[in-house]
Amino acid sequence: GEDVEQSLFLSVREGDSSVINCTYTDSSSTYLYWYKQEPGAGLQLLTYIFSNMDMKQDQRLTVLLNKKDKHLSLRIADTQTGDSAIYFCAEDTGGFKTIFGAGTRLFVKA
Amino acid sequence: DTGVSQDPRHKITKRGQNVTFRCDPISEHNRLYWYRQTLGQGPEFLTYFQNEAQLEKSRLLSDRFSAERPKGSFSTLEIQRTEQGDSAMYLCASSRPAGGEETQYFGPGTRLLVL
Numbered sequence: 532g533e534d535v536e537q538s539l540f541l542s543v544r545e546g547d548s549s550v551i552n553c554t555y556t557d558s559s560s561t562y563l564y565w566y567k568q569e570p571g572a573g574l575q576l577l578t579y580i581f582s583n584m585d586m587k588q589d590q591r592l593t594v595l596l597n598k599k600d601k602h603l604s605l606r607i608a609d610t611q612t613g614d615s616a617i618y619f620c621a622e623d624t625g626g627f628k629t630i631f632g633a634g635t636r637l638f639v640k641a
Numbered sequence: 642d643t644g645v646s647q648d649p650r651h652k653i654t655k656r657g658q659n660v661t662f663r664c665d666p667i668s669e670h671n672r673l674y675w676y677r678q679t680l681g682q683g684p685e686f687l688t689y690f691q692n693e694a695q696l697e698k699s700r701l702l703s704d705r706f707s708a709e710r711p712k713g714s715f716s717t718l719e720i721q722r723t724e725q726g727d728s729a730m731y732l733c734a735s736s737r738p739a740g741g742e743e744t745q746y747f748g749p750g751t752r753l754l755v756l
Contacts, residue, residue, distance in 0.1 A: 573732055579744060631685075
C-alpha cells in the first residue's frame, strides 16, 4: 500500500546543516513535497520536486531524490532556531491523493 | 491576505453536539481538500471537491461527517453527534492543477476538542 516514512526526531546545533530523510512506496508518484508546520499552525509548503529530477536547490534548502530507492531528503543549510518545526514529507500519488508522513520534529539548539 | 482561511480556529464542544467548520480557498483554486491531523501524525485525507462536486471520500469519513461546497467556492465540514475521538486539527487545502503539477496550499486549521 501507499506509505511515507520519516524519522521522528532530529536535533542539530544552530549553524549546522540538517538532513531530514523520507522513504515512500508508490513508484508512480509524480511530485514529492516538503511541508513545514510550526506549533498550532497549518502546513507551509517549503519546496517540491518532480519525479524526473534528482536534485532541487532553493536558497538554504536542497532536495535530493533517489527514485530507485524511493528515498527523499531535505537538507537545510546553516540551520537557525527559527527552523525548529515539524517537517512533513508527502507524495502525490496521482489525481487528488497526497500521502503524508508522520513528520520529523527538528530541534535547533542555540 | 490571499491564502486559505479557516473558521473558527479553535472549537471546544461537548460530546454529542454538532459542529461546523468553514474553509475559504484561494480564489482561483478549483480543488478543495479536507484533512484531519491528530497529535503526532501527518494529515490524513478526508474528502475532496473539484468545483462544487465532491469526488472522493475517505473511509475515515463516517456517516456523521458531511462536507459541502455549494457554489464551488467556500466549503463547510459538519460533524454530527461529536465523539471524543473526533478531537483533532481539521485542515483545509486548495489547489489549481496546471501543467501536470498540483500543489496544495493549506489553511491554518481548525482545532477541535470534544469533551
